[in-house]
Amino acid sequence: CGWLQSGVKLPEILPQGWVSLRAALWLLGLCAVLAPVQCSPDRPSWRYISTEVVIPRKELHQGKGTQVLGWLSYSLRFRGQRHVIHMRRKRLFWPGYLMMTQDDQGVLQTDHPFVPEDCYYFGYLEEIPFSTVTINTCYGGLQGYMKLDDLAYEISPLKHSRKFEHTLSEMVADASTMGPMHRPGYEEERDPLLSPANITAAPRMSSKLYMFHEAHMKGVFQSTNAFYRTVNNVTASLRSQSAYFQFYSTTIFPAFNPHTAVVFSTVEPPDGAYIPNLYSFCHPANLVPIATSGKNTLTVALYLCFLIGRSIGLYYDYPDCVCQRRTTCIMNGYQSLTDAFSNCSYGHLQHIVSRDISSCMFHPEPVYYNKSMTHERCGNKEVENEEQCDCGSFKECYSNPCCDNLCSFTEASICDADTCCTNCTFSKPGTLCRPIRSMCDLPEYCRGISKTCPRDVFMQDGTPCGEEGYCFKGTCTDRSVHCKEIFGRGALNAPDQCYTINRKAYRFGFCRRTSWSVRFIACSQQDQLCGRLQCTNVSFLPPLQEHVGFHQTHTLEALCFGLDLHRGQGAVDYGQVKNGALCAPGKYCLNTFCNGSVSEMEYTCFPQKCNSRGVCNSEDNCHCHLGWAPPFCQNTGYGGSEDSGPPPRLFRSVPYDETILVYVRLVFGRLYALIAAVLFGVATNVKTIHTSKIKEETVLRTEQRPRQPFLTLG
Structure with a gap:
């Protein structure tokens, strides 16, 4: 087959x-x-x-x-x-x-x-x-x-x-030898969920x-x-x-x-x-x-x-x-x-x-002596064992200048598709390799000596964000911020009444579901704020991932909105309340349970350490603002931290076209020549006028001199 x-x-x-x-x-x-x-x-x-x-x-x-x-x-x-x-x-x-x-x-x-x-x-x-x-x-x-x-x-x-x-x-x-695939007179009892009207209705899920x-x-x-x-x-x-x-x-x-x-x-x-x-x-x-x-x-x-x-x-x-x-x-x-x-x-x-x-x-139970159906081979776009690189199919490798179809670097190449690889060599220091993904995240930059990006760092857990949240593992736990990420500007966290939906154990309201079961596990009253996120004040429905749906539920206090999750398609679950979200006084959600203690949250780096010119990161080091240098943001610099790689040094550069420069030089050259000619002409004319006046004055003086009388002798 x-x-x-x-x-x-x-x-x-x-x-x-x-x-x-x-x-x-x-x-x-x-x-x-x-x-x-x-x-x-x-x-x-x-x-x-x-x-x-x-x-x-x-x-x-x-x-x-x-x-x-x-x-x-x-x-x-x-x-x-x-x-x-x-x-x-x-x-x-x-x-x-x-x-x-x-x-x-x-x-x-x-x-x-x-x-x-x-x-x-x-x-x-x-x-x-x-x-x-x-x-x-x-x-x-x-x-x-x-x-x-x-x-x-x-x-x-x-x-x-x-x-x-x-x-x-x-x-x-051979129709004469290939009979029916069932016993004579057999009538199959149909599953009520799989009626002919339902099963042949279009469109249907593609085999792909x-x-x-x-x-x-x-x-x-x-x-x-x-x-x-x-x-x-x-x-x-x-x-x-x-x-x-x-x-x-x-x-x-x-x-x-x-x-x-x-x-x-x-x-x-x-x-x-x-x-x-x-x-x-x-x-x-x-x-x-x-x-x-x-x-x-x-x-x-x-x-x-x-x-x-x-x-x-x-x-x-x-x-x-x-x-x-x-x-x-x-x-x-x-x-x-x-x-x-x-x-x-x-x-x-x-x-x-x-x-x-x-x-x-x-069920994730290993089978047959813990061996899985995972084959390491050249061509699967995964670098394994002795492979230097893996560019995929032969068509993809043909257009790849860094890696060949034998999963080896081409001549003079030292990297291929890594995060800090540019033109088959290490990226320059200061090249952004991991951008900010949320308001609690921090950027990372290439160091210029490695093909991999530095380890992901983010703001220290407990750093305030939003109006009612704080940073936890690189994400903001403010529920209203979470709702805006899904339903757009204006969306807000729903009242607690909406979260009672999580106690009903169905696709839009539950706390947990194991990877090997399709049953939904309802939230307890204590954990109901740690199940599916419920939002209100929604006026915009964004495009969702394939097979992900939303619900609209009327309660006594508000109109509730939320998302479900389709298992097995690799979809990211945006509809689950984030770990770290507050669920009770002094408590936060952790893996759908309201059992995390805020008092036990490690907050060891304070703004005074960074001289109020930066924020503390997840490694308890200072991430300095632009204009100040790590480690303590005391001296002038380009920002960043010792953990995130050197940020780019900002120089203002104006690109120019050499052709335009030639024309500019030619125009200004002719302009200079014209100005010089005008000045020379003016200077020459002034000298002539001055000479003429001197001669005229000399003649006039000569004419105005009194004549002496002539004496006549007898």
Whole structure:
């Protein structure tokens, strides 16, 4: 079933560990487990209707000059046109999965069979939406299945071929041998919460939303024949009174506590002879039998998906149920070669995981020797073991200058996506790496000698904030401030009457809920102020996270507003009263209990220590205001503290464009030249005027001089 959902990575086998609920529903791919099973010569429930000989041609993906690890692409021609399949190696293998068998003496044996990890691939056909491909290359060729809408194909190497030839056969279900999945005359009693009108109503929760659901499923594979032969009836041996069932419920179930156990048999039972009870998972009656006779890997995996779906509590599909680009769906009343669950099944699952019957799937109890389904690998964007960096997929690594697709730094790089990393090297001192997140938080800056941000520090617990609150672990406990963060300006803390809602134990009013249960635990009268936050004076409804709702409740004193929390989607719970909020004289809330003592709150740093020029932080050191230097804010400086890294040194800089500067210089140069020319002209003209006046005055004086008389002699 590793191929049973397009574009989703699924494990090949039921692992010795934790598996996501979605993967369990798609059934963890039995190709690796069922490949060696020998089918009996009984009439099969499927047949081939056409077979072609194809020659797959390998295409290489290139990334930064090297072949991208884990990816394969082949082009092959069938159905009259060329198709390209893209596949990546499956990453969720668990080589040491648990298998329990019995020898010919009936002795129970546990084994961890070897399954190769590097030759199983899943993928899709290019330009065909929701197509799925699952292939293994463990034996030198391509062997597996392809699903294109309602068409199913099996591909396998052609024996003794020297040209890499393969046979590609189209498979169809044999309607004459595939009867109903239930006993004749069976009528299913419907859950009143899951009426056809409700379950097929649109819109419905998308299958993608279950990808990262917190619920998990465990399982045990069993393959045993000798014990069945003593009973000679598989169906009878699985009844609660049988010796085999008693052995399973008293020996296997208490030891491993599997959510669902699968029993493989090469002889019995026939399909439909034994259908698990609804909601039998997490119960000693969770055995799921399946016969491998007359079936190939594909049909066994599909039928097992159906059986485990019934064990979880999925009802048969109604006539108007639909699935993605498929005519029939897995929970159809008649078996077919389909690989998709319907919208009805997703609706059933939504109700199952939100009701108490699914509580065991949320229990954090370790399974199978404390080993979890967490694989450390290159490409998951998590730096693990000897990895220097992890840039993710090959496409993301191609555009990353600091990290390559082998999870190593590129040449001359010393960091990648760290908080104090810029252009593949350490950020400059004073670079902001953790901004202020609330009025009680303090900023942190890079030191220039490390790729990581300094430890998070915040204002000391007990520092006043808001009108009726104080800082506690970096957040302000003022309830009105909290209401404004959710419902906007004007929202206020509701009267105490509204907090009586927290004593009703429902989604909008409760104190606690354990991670493995869906039941709400009501608040006691003493703790009711420590449950869900209740606000009033709300005039604005902000956009909320997906699956988070709000309530509006009328009380005698006010109109109350609050939020609920949808578990399992990774949503942040903004609707819970914060730790540190006052709940009684001298008491504050701590983990939904009103038992914290204000008098015991450590407040050892006082403003006098910082000379009233800073605040005390969570390390009992001074965080100085801008203009003063740590540690005691006595001398001038740039602010900050010894714990938060050096703040930036503020210099005023004016950016300029050199082109503009050239034009400015040219304009001013010409202006200077013009001024100089004008001044020179003026100076020259003044000299000429002065010279002319001197000459004129000289002439006038000469003309005005009196003439002496001439003497005439006789």
